[in-house]
Amino acid sequence: MIKSLHLKGYTAKRFTEEFPEKGWTKHGVNKLLKKLRDTGTIDRRPGSGRPRSARTEENVEAVYDLVLSQDDKPQTHKTVREISRETGVHRSSVSRIICKNLRLKCFKRRRAQELTDAN
Numbered sequence: 755m756i757k758s759l760h761l762k763g764y765t766a767k768r769f770t771e772e773f774p775e776k777g778w779t780k781h782g783v784n785k786l787l788k789k790l791r792d793t794g795t796i797d798r799r800p801g802s803g804r805p806r807s808a809r810t811e812e813n814v815e816a817v818y819d820l821v822l823s824q825d826d827k828p829q830t831h832k833t834v835r836e837i838s839r840e841t842g843v844h845r846s847s848v849s850r851i852i853c854k855n856l857r858l859k860c861f862k863r864r865r866a867q868e869l870t871d872a873n
Contacts, residue, residue: 756796760787808847809855816841817851821858834860 756769764772766783790796817837824831834852838845852858867873 756786757790760790808843809851813841813843813847814851814855817843817848818856821852821856831863833863 759769766780766787769783770778770780786796793799820832820837820840832840834845834848837843838848841848843851849860852860
């Protein structure tokens, strides 16, 4: 809508006057219109923003290898802290990699009593 109205001659001042319920500032609208004129779109440029430092491909691969190395070997699982120590990636980043990149769930290891036939 902003793009089409700007092509019709709307200025930042006119936008703020005609849409007061939006709470736009003249400076903010001017920045948006400048970006629209320069790039033709209001989308973010690729590569802009803070670069990932912990969830890189190498770290994801390292965590993936340690998490899935436990599949066929029962009771050899590693905790998030152990994986963190081995890879050198922070504990919260390991949890984030497991949840967001690998789409797995992290469970905390709990001690339980051994069940016998009598129990």
